[in-house]
Amino acid sequence: MAQAYVAEGMSGMAVFETFFRKLPRTRSYVMAAGLSDVLDFLEAFRFQSDDLQYLRGLGLFADEFLQRLSGVRFTGDVWAVPEGTVVFPNEPIVQVIAPIAEAQLAETFVVNQIHLQSVIASKAARVVDAARGRMVIDFGARRAHGTDAALKVARASYLAGAAGTSNLLAARQYGIPPYGTMAHSFIQAFDDELDAFDTFARLYPGTTLLVDTYDTLRGVDHVIEFAKRLGERFDVRAVRLDSGDLGALSKATRARLDAAGLNQVQIFASSGLDEYRIAALMDDGCPIDGFGVGTNLVVAEDAPALDMAYKLVEYDGAGRTKFSSGKVIYPGRKQVFRRLDHGVFAGDTIGKPDERLNGEPLLVSVMKDGRRLSRHNSSLEAARSRARQQINALPPQLRSLERTDWPYPVDVSPGIARELERLRRARQ
Amino acid sequence: MAQAYVAEGMSGMAVFETFFRKLPRTRSYVMAAGLSDVLDFLEAFRFQSDDLQYLRGLGLFADEFLQRLSGVRFTGDVWAVPEGTVVFPNEPIVQVIAPIAEAQLAETFVVNQIHLQSVIASKAARVVDAARGRMVIDFGARRAHGTDAALKVARASYLAGAAGTSNLLAARQYGIPPYGTMAHSFIQAFDDELDAFDTFARLYPGTTLLVDTYDTLRGVDHVIEFAKRLGERFDVRAVRLDSGDLGALSKATRARLDAAGLNQVQIFASSGLDEYRIAALMDDGCPIDGFGVGTNLVVAEDAPALDMAYKLVEYDGAGRTKFSSGKVIYPGRKQVFRRLDHGVFAGDTIGKPDERLNGEPLLVSVMKDGRRLSRHNSSLEAARSRARQQINALPPQLRSLERTDWPYPVDVSPGIARELERLRRARQ
Numbered sequence: 115m116a117q118a119y120v121a122e123g124m125s126g127m128a129v130f131e132t133f134f135r136k137l138p139r140t141r142s143y144v145m146a147a148g149l150s151d152v153l154d155f156l157e158a159f160r161f162q163s164d165d166l167q168y169l170r171g172l173g174l175f176a177d178e179f180l181q182r183l184s185g186v187r188f189t190g191d192v193w194a195v196p197e198g199t200v201v202f203p204n205e206p207i208v209q210v211i212a213p214i215a216e217a218q219l220a221e222t223f224v225v226n227q228i229h230l231q232s233v234i235a236s237k238a239a240r241v242v243d244a245a246r247g248r249m250v251i252d253f254g255a256r257r258a259h260g261t262d263a264a265l266k267v268a269r270a271s272y273l274a275g276a277a278g279t280s281n282l283l284a285a286r287q288y289g290i291p292p293y294g295t296m297a298h299s300f301i302q303a304f305d306d307e308l309d310a311f312d313t314f315a316r317l318y319p320g321t322t323l324l325v326d327t328y329d330t331l332r333g334v335d336h337v338i339e340f341a342k343r344l345g346e347r348f349d350v351r352a353v354r355l356d357s358g359d360l361g362a363l364s365k366a367t368r369a370r371l372d373a374a375g376l377n378q379v380q381i382f383a384s385s386g387l388d389e390y391r392i393a394a395l396m397d398d399g400c401p402i403d404g405f406g407v408g409t410n411l412v413v414a415e416d417a418p419a420l421d422m423a424y425k426l427v428e429y430d431g432a433g434r435t436k437f438s439s440g441k442v443i444y445p446g447r448k449q450v451f452r453r454l455d456h457g458v459f460a461g462d463t464i465g466k467p468d469e470r471l472n473g474e475p476l477l478v479s480v481m482k483d484g485r486r487l488s489r490h491n492s493s494l495e496a497a498r499s500r501a502r503q504q505i506n507a508l509p510p511q512l513r514s515l516e517r518t519d520w521p522y523p524v525d526v527s528p529g530i531a532r533e534l535e536r537l538r539r540a541r542q
Numbered sequence: 543m544a545q546a547y548v549a550e551g552m553s554g555m556a557v558f559e560t561f562f563r564k565l566p567r568t569r570s571y572v573m574a575a576g577l578s579d580v581l582d583f584l585e586a587f588r589f590q591s592d593d594l595q596y597l598r599g600l601g602l603f604a605d606e607f608l609q610r611l612s613g614v615r616f617t618g619d620v621w622a623v624p625e626g627t628v629v630f631p632n633e634p635i636v637q638v639i640a641p642i643a644e645a646q647l648a649e650t651f652v653v654n655q656i657h658l659q660s661v662i663a664s665k666a667a668r669v670v671d672a673a674r675g676r677m678v679i680d681f682g683a684r685r686a687h688g689t690d691a692a693l694k695v696a697r698a699s700y701l702a703g704a705a706g707t708s709n710l711l712a713a714r715q716y717g718i719p720p721y722g723t724m725a726h727s728f729i730q731a732f733d734d735e736l737d738a739f740d741t742f743a744r745l746y747p748g749t750t751l752l753v754d755t756y757d758t759l760r761g762v763d764h765v766i767e768f769a770k771r772l773g774e775r776f777d778v779r780a781v782r783l784d785s786g787d788l789g790a791l792s793k794a795t796r797a798r799l800d801a802a803g804l805n806q807v808q809i810f811a812s813s814g815l816d817e818y819r820i821a822a823l824m825d826d827g828c829p830i831d832g833f834g835v836g837t838n839l840v841v842a843e844d845a846p847a848l849d850m851a852y853k854l855v856e857y858d859g860a861g862r863t864k865f866s867s868g869k870v871i872y873p874g875r876k877q878v879f880r881r882l883d884h885g886v887f888a889g890d891t892i893g894k895p896d897e898r899l900n901g902e903p904l905l906v907s908v909m910k911d912g913r914r915l916s917r918h919n920s921s922l923e924a925a926r927s928r929a930r931q932q933i934n935a936l937p938p939q940l941r942s943l944e945r946t947d948w949p950y951p952v953d954v955s956p957g958i959a960r961e962l963e964r965l966r967r968a969r970q
Contacts, residue, residue: 214731226684226692233687260693261688262687296543313549328865358868410847415846435730436729436756
């Protein structure tokens with residue numbers, strides 16, 4: 115496409131918008147994330163000589179065009195909703211405004227990152243909400259879809275309120291608190307469970323011991339035995355339950371620990387957890403102090419994808435649309451205006467940037483002429499605190515894990531509706 | 543864990559096995575993939591000085607241990623089923639045999655890659671099978687979970703029988719045929735659809751034109767008009783339908799093309815496809831020559847995860863197990879023996895490597911003392927041809943898209959059952 119644009123002399127400014135069309139059945143909102151990686155990518159965008167060599171070998175591209183590609187940089191502007199913002203169908207998350215070939219070349223990466231991180235942040239926000247203040251740790255690097263996802267899942271989960279990650283590389287890369295516990299293999303490698311506990315806990319004061327390798331409650335008894343053996347020097351922060359009936363086992367474990375005077379030892383649970391199971395455990399009053407959440411979070415098992423797109427809405431100053439069945443595009447560059455009622459989101463209008471509409475505009479300028487604007491308020495910590503505020507400002511129906519029949523009100527402004535109608539008539 | 547092993551002087555040989563416990567509801571088999579990346583990783587495994595610096599900063603590791611880490615290489619052996627092999631619950635896919643700390647450090651990467659690529663190959667095998675010889679192209683880089691998944695999805699899909707990918711970087715990296723078509727944005731950027739077709743088709747002989755931007759059948763008419771305009775120079779390979787009722791539209795499109803004498807122009811379909819929709823289109827006799835499959839394939843929407851684990855089964859010459867509820871481990875290093883009946887898989891037995899059992903052993907030696915063994919038969923093309931043979935050798939019940947109540951027979955050998963029982967008694 116880029117070569118065809120160049121061949122036709124089409125170098126006009128294009129506006130592409132990234133948005134999704136429909137909420138999955140099990141989502142009432144989406145939390146936007148991934149912008150930071152998109153901006154890093156655009157700033158660094160260039161073809162390397164080995165890239166150009168591969169393209170040349172395909173026999174599809176003229177030397178003149180390849181020459182041109184070697185000098186391509188991203189020179190455009192980007193507007194976006196800040197990471198951690200809650201968004202709804204058809205609302206632009208990222209808006210790329212650039213010469214059409216540049217904007218087109220960015221498509222795959224922009225969608226890939228905004229999609230993944232928004233899918234995960236949306237899932238993680240639900241899991242964190244269900245845990246009602248108990249800490250949630252990302253435990254899923256092993257089953258995330260590849261190495262990039264393993265990192266981005268840790269990032270997006272933390273953004274959405276998780277307390278940390280077991281992925282040490284992600285912790286290092288994003289400054290997220292790392293959490294680690296032993297695996298069953300560690301216990302298994304010793305002939306005796308108590309010896310394994312002893313070795314690990316002496317090396318790591320304040321650690322967590324995994325108690326379910328052979329028999330959960332006997333494992334708890336071994337921790338108690340170890341505490342007696344060490345007396346005042348005993349310093350274990352928590353035990354972890356990783357199988358069986360976590361509700362019943364957490365209560366029995368709490369009772370045994372308390373009876374032994376180990377009230378300070380916390381209970382950490384993992385194994386097949388998601389927001390529904392965590393909510394059920396909390397409803398049941400289970401004495402669990404923290405949750406390690408893996409697979410269901412890191413692949414967003416109940417909604418692993420959004421129908422996210424990157425669509426041309428304006429070229430060379432004119433609104434652009436398409437009428438493909440079920441996939442109509444609203445033409446023209448947009449802004450989203452969000453109204454609040456006593457601090458609660460009351461409704462959004464998708465309008466033109468210059469329309470006078472009620473509400474706060476959500477999209478802000480984040481890149482100008484290919485340069486990222488001041489990082490003020492774009493740090494991961496700022497996004498995390500924004501995410502918390504956004505969840506707290508949601509209408510209660512949307513926070514419920516039950517499906518709601520009440521869709522959050524999102525209107526399209528008269529200005530955009532008129533433009534769509536005008537383009538529709540012009541096509542007939 | 544590694545530090546604790548070193549501190550205790552535990553440097554014995556460990557055997558870890560990667561396997562999954564249960565088939566997802568919508569899978570009758572799993573296609574193993576990802577081994578090549580695992581072997582690359584193990585060969586190159588080392589800590590860089592900045593890694594060690596980060597670890598030092600955590601305050602958890604003794605200088606002596608960090609010093610030791612700096613020299614760590616993977617020195618072990620690996621046995622595995624070749625990529626493209628069909629596997630069932632509890633069957634080892636990859637077996638890592640190494641000093642316990644080395645084998646433990648490899649866990650996350652091994653599971654991450656085998657899991658992702660096996661999840662995708664298993665989905666892609668179903669999609670390819672449903673297309674009954676029509677070509678399937680991976681179209682999903684945008685919605686794969688991150689950049690690594692975008693590459694590995696292209697690889698695993700090709701391994702499982704897809705004809706190519708729209709991901710040019712994956713095509714380059716793995717030698718997979720690249721396929722590209724225009725996006726709607728290209729059509730939209732022109733004032734006239736026919737002008738867009740004209741520009742693109744003149745630049746790329748044998749290309750595919752996307753016809754549904756405004757109205758699918760009018761789009762087809764524009765292709766016909768373009769053909770008339772060019773006469774003998776007309777060289778368009780296919781039209782692509784990307785919305786609406788693909789069945790009805792493909793028939794109407796075929797009729798119009800044929801009536802215009804364009805019998806050679808193929809029909810390519812995309813938009814929300816998966817194995818079920820493709821099978822329905824084929825059952826309906828739709829004249830579709832190829833399928834672009836994106837989201838549902840690349841996130842494996844109906845089964846995005848397997849309960850894949852990496853478990854210690856032997857340490858220092860002794861079988862190891864655990865009895866966690868619902869997560870028992872069969873002790874000892876294993877081999878899988880597969881019996882065939884007239885070329886069809888008849889049943890597997892998971893046994894000890896030295897047990898005399900009927901059937902072909904599936905696990906082969908692929909790495910010795912940290913060195914990858916001859917790449918003979920381990921190329922992507924060899925894996926792809928193995929995958930096809932394996933699918934053809936499946937019992938027909940397992941190839942059906944309907945859920946079968948007939949589980950493929952996998953037994954555990956008497957030798958392993960005895961060892962498990964012995965360890966269970968020893969714990970009581």
